[in-house]
Amino acid sequence: VQVSRLQLEGQSGGTAYYLLVFRDISELRRLDRMRSDFVANASHELRTPLASLRGFIETMQGPARDDPKSRERFLGIMLDQANRMSRLVDDLLSLSRLELKAHMAPSEMVDLVPLIGHVCDSLAPLADDLDVELRLDLADAPLRVLGDRDELVQVFENLVENACKYGQEGKIVEVSLRHDPVHGIEFSVKDKGPGIPAEHVPRLTERFYRVNVEDSRSKKGTGLGLAIVKHILTRHRARLIVRSEIGKGSEFTVRF
Numbered sequence: 001v002q003v004s005r006l007q008l009e010g011q012s013g014g015t016a017y018y019l020l021v022f023r024d025i026s027e028l029r030r031l032d033r034m035r036s037d038f039v040a041n042a043s044h045e046l047r048t049p050l051a052s053l054r055g056f057i058e059t060m061q062g063p064a065r066d067d068p069k070s071r072e073r074f075l076g077i078m079l080d081q082a083n084r085m086s087r088l089v090d091d092l093l094s095l096s097r098l099e100l101k102a103h104m105a106p107s108e109m110v111d112l113v114p115l116i117g118h119v120c121d122s123l124a125p126l127a128d129d130l131d132v133e134l135r136l137d138l139a140d141a142p143l144r145v146l147g148d149r150d151e152l153v154q155v156f157e158n159l160v161e162n163a164c165k166y167g168q169e170g171k172i173v174e175v176s177l178r179h180d181p182v183h184g185i186e187f188s189v190k191d192k193g194p195g196i197p198a199e200h201v202p203r204l205t206e207r208f209y210r211v212n213v214e215d216s217r218s219k220k221g222t223g224l225g226l227a228i229v230k231h232i233l234t235r236h237r238a239r240l241i242v243r244s245e246i247g248k249g250s251e252f253t254v255r256f
């Protein structure tokens, strides 16, 4: 609690009057802590690939100077690290732009049917590479929401990409979009992968939260994807529902 004291004008009979203000600043403190944790995490995530780049540059200047085979291999690793840094910077910029827009409601009418079809077309090469079959079940009639087209693409891309990457071993990813009489417009993506332990599910949309850090790194994750998804959905007054069962797979549903 922050306390401030203000002496009021005028005294009577030698009595001074004060105004005492007690302000509950726990929420401000919590936000401050979250911000500094975020900066620390972001710096750490950027420092790791930077340290690796520095290490490889030094090796190439020294021990590997005259070994073309090693140099070739190291250059490949260095490119991966540079790409990782640029994915991180892109995601950090996305988050910061979304924070600026948080209070502005999106105003465009967007038909989700062709939009999701387009997202799945663009992810077909990734699904192919991972040996995953993408099955689509989209409504026949247009399903429109008030939204921001680019942000919605980002949401669906993230969720379908995650299902392909983390549910790869299940071989099949099912994407559906329908109008539910009770719940309204629902998008869902379902994989038959290893599933997510229940204790992790409520924390998935936290920034930099990963169920398995090494798994996420090897699958080119930044740990920011679902945080971005949550921000965008909040702005669209939509909800993300996660159902997952160990050994059976996961389903991510967006309810507009």
Ligand code: ADP
Pocket (backbone or CB within 6 Å): 158, 162, 163, 166, 167, 191, 193, 195, 196, 204, 209, 210, 211, 212, 216, 217, 220, 221, 222, 223, 224, 225, 226, 227, 250
């Ligand atoms: P990342 O960039 O690491 O993929 P996300 O924020 O998109 O970050 O996801 C957070 C974590 O949630 C991932 O690191 C992964 O551990 C887990 N996850 C997301 N989607 C799935 C899924 N379909 N199946 C299993 N785990 C998942």
